[in-house]
Amino acid sequence: MVVIATKFDKLCPKISENVAHLFKSPKAKKAVDAIAGFHGVNKNQVLPVVNYTDEEEGLDAKDQLALKALNRIYQLIEGYLTHHPDIKFVPDGWKDREDALPVWKDDVEKGNQLSEKLTPFDDRNLRILLVGPVDSGKSSFIDSVQSALRSKITADASIRFARTTPENLSSTTEKFKLFPVDYVDNDTGLLRRSGIRLGDTPGFQEQDGIKEDHVKFIISGNVPDCYKIINGIQDTQDDFQRNPLPGDKIHCVCFVFDCEKVQKGFTESIKTSMKRLQQMIVEQGCPHIVLLTKCDKVSNSLKTGRRRIFDDGNVRGCKDRLMTEFYFKQQQIYPIINYDDQNDVDKHTDRLILAAFFKILELGKNHMERADGQV
Numbered sequence: 001m002v003v004i005a006t007k008f009d010k011l012c013p014k015i016s017e018n019v020a021h022l023f024k025s026p027k028a029k030k031a032v033d034a035i036a037g038f039h040g041v042n043k044n045q046v047l048p049v050v051n052y053t054d055e056e057e058g059l060d061a062k063d064q065l066a067l068k069a070l071n072r073i074y075q076l077i078e079g080y081l082t083h084h085p086d087i088k089f090v091p092d093g094w095k096d097r098e099d100a101l102p103v104w105k106d107d108v109e110k111g112n113q114l115s116e117k118l119t120p121f122d123d124r125n126l127r128i129l130l131v132g133p134v135d136s137g138k139s140s141f142i143d144s145v146q147s148a149l150r151s152k153i154t155a156d157a158s159i160r161f162a163r164t165t166p167e168n169l170s171s172t173t174e175k176f177k178l179f180p181v182d183y184v185d186n187d188t189g190l191l192r193r194s195g196i197r198l199g200d201t202p203g204f205q206e207q208d209g210i211k212e213d214h215v216k217f218i219i220s221g222n223v224p225d226c227y228k229i230i231n232g233i234q235d236t237q238d239d240f241q242r243n244p245l246p247g248d249k250i251h252c253v254c255f256v257f258d259c260e261k262v263q264k265g266f267t268e269s270i271k272t273s274m275k276r277l278q279q280m281i282v283e284q285g286c287p288h289i290v291l292l293t294k295c296d297k298v299s300n301s302l303k304t305g306r307r308r309i310f311d312d313g314n315v316r317g318c319k320d321r322l323m324t325e326f327y328f329k330q331q332q333i334y335p336i337i338n339y340d341d342q343n344d345v346d347k348h349t350d351r352l353i354l355a356a357f358f359k360i361l362e363l364g365k366n367h368m369e370r371a372d373g374q375v
C-alpha cells in the first residue's frame with residue numbers, strides 16, 4: 001500500500017521554486033510522519049505530491065514529485081513480483097479488440113463486406129434472440145443493425161416514449177417479435193431481404209413480465225411471431241407450437257446489458273434471473289454473446305466520439321463486472337453504442353454494431369450447421 005499525500009505546497013510554499021525544500025521542511029516531515037502513523041505504513045510509503053490545478057504550463061517541482069511517487073509505486077510492485085514469482089501479467093487482449101473491428105475505406109467497400117457476410121443467409125433462416133433487463137437497449141440494437149446495414153437511420157423496433165418511473169420499470173416491448181434483416185443489394189442498390197430474423201423480447205423487470213421459462217419456449221421454437229408474452233405463455237394456449245420445426249428454433253442468443261446499470265449494480269432479482277437464463281441457454285447448447293450498450297452514458301469522450309471504446313476505463317470496468325458477476329468470457333462481450341437520436345449513421349458507431357452482428361452471424365451459422373449435421 002502507498003499513500004498519496006496531496007497539497008504539500010500549502011505546508012511548504014517554497015516547494016514551487018525547488019522540490020528540495022520539501023525534504024528540509026519540518027512541517028512537511030511532521031505531516032509525513034502523521035500520515036504514516038495514521039495509515040500504519042512505513043514513512044517511505046507516503047508519497048508527497050502537489051497536483052496540477054489551474055496551471056497552464058508544467059512545473060518542474062510538481063513533475064518531479066509525481067514522477068518520484070510513480071517510481072516508488074513501480075519499485076514496490078517490482079519488489080512484490082520478485083517475491084511472488086507465481087503472479088504473471090498477461091495482456092488480456094481487450095485493447096487489441098479495437099484493431100479487430102471491421103474496416104472499410106468507402107461505401108463500396110462497406111457494401112462488398114456486407115454482401116459477403118449476408119448473402120450466405122439469403123436462403124437460410126437464422127434466428128437471433130435478444131434478451132436482458134428492461135430498458136437495456138434490445139429493441140434499439142435491432143434498429144441499429146438495420147441502420148448500419150442500410151446506411152440510414154431506421155426505427156422499427158424501438159418505441160419512443162418518456163418513461164415516467166425510472167425505478168420499477170415495465171418493459172416497453174410486450175411481444176416476442178421477429179424482425180427481418182434487410183441489406184442493400186450490391187448490384188441493384190435496392191433493399192434485399194435476408195433469411196436472418198432478429199427476435200425482440202420484453203425486458204426482465206423487478207416484478208411480473210417475462211420469465212426464464214418463456215425464453216426457453218422461444219428458444220425451442222414453441223412461440224410464434226408476435227406472441228404477446230407480457231402476460232405469460234401457457235403450453236395449453238391455441239397458438240403455442242407444440243411441435244416446432246427446426247427452423248423455428250433460435251440459433252444465437254444476445255444478452256443485452258446497459259453500462260449505466262452495470263455500473264450501478266443490479267438488484268438480486270435481476271441478477272438471479274440473468275444467471276438462470278444463462279444456465280438454461282448453456283444447457284440448451286445455444287451459443288450466446290453479450291452486448292454492452294449505452295457506453296456513451298458512462299464516458300465523456302464517448303458521448304461525442306466513438307473511437308477507442310476499448311481504451312475507456314469505465315467501459316472496461318463494466319466489462320470486468322460482467323465477467324466476475326456472470327462469468328461471461330471477455331471475448332463474448334461486445335461494447336456498443338446504439339443509434340439513439342442521431343440523424344445519420346457514422347462509421348465508428350457502425351463498426352462497433354457490425355462487429356457484434358458479424359460475430360452473431362458466425363456463431364449462429366456454426367450452430368445451425370451443427371444442428372443440420374453438416375459438421
Ligand SMILES: Nc1nc2c(ncn2[C@@H]2O[C@H](COP(=O)(O)OP(=O)(O)OP(=O)(O)O)[C@@H](O)[C@H]2O)c(=O)[nH]1
Nearest residue numbers: 134135136137138139140171172173203294337338
Ligand atoms: N445514450 C444511449 N441511449 C440508448 C442506447 N441504447 C438504447 N438507448 C435508449 O435507452 C432507452 C431504452 O432502449 P430500448 O431499445 O427501448 O430498450 P429495451 O431493452 O428494448 O427496453 P424494453 O423493451 O422496455 O425492455 C431508449 O430511450 C433508447 O433510446 C445507447 O447505446 N446509448
Ligand SMILES: [Mg+2]
Nearest residue numbers: 138139172173
Ligand atoms: Mg424493447
